[in-house]
Amino acid sequence: MAKQQASQKAEEQLGLPQAAPAGASVYFIEPKDGATVKGPVKVVFGLAGMGIAPAGVNQANTGHHHLLIDDPAVDLTKPLPATDQVKHFGGGQTETTLDLKPGKHTLQLVLGDWKHQPQNPTLASPKITITVTK
Secondary structure, three states, X not given: OHHHHHHHHHHHHHOOOOEOOOOOEEEEXXXXXXXXXXXXXXXXXXXXXOEEOOOOOOOOOEEEEEEEEXXXXXXXXXXXXXXXXXXXXXXXXXXXXXXXXXXXXXXXXXEEOOOOOEOEOOOEOOOEEEEEEO
């Protein structure tokens, strides 16, 4: 227990990412890559090999989802910013509905630790491309 507390304190003070367990992955349940969908778009997140915990809850082998829309420039070694293109799901949500303009869009999931920082190694889904119609 003392070792875990020391590790968590170092993560916080030094801005270190939490370790991701081997074999963990994030992925889209829906929509599927290449799908043509009518807006608003329902997006369902998948996670294997880890658990979901809200932002602020410092627990090993857990994280929460972040959704990157249309390939924003982000530094995956730092906490992810909250923007129109980087959606945070710090409450532990596993799905959302997006109002996207008609046209092609890319989506990517990145799992963040308790402080919104991607784990090490980074757990990111493959980017998918969808086409939104009216």
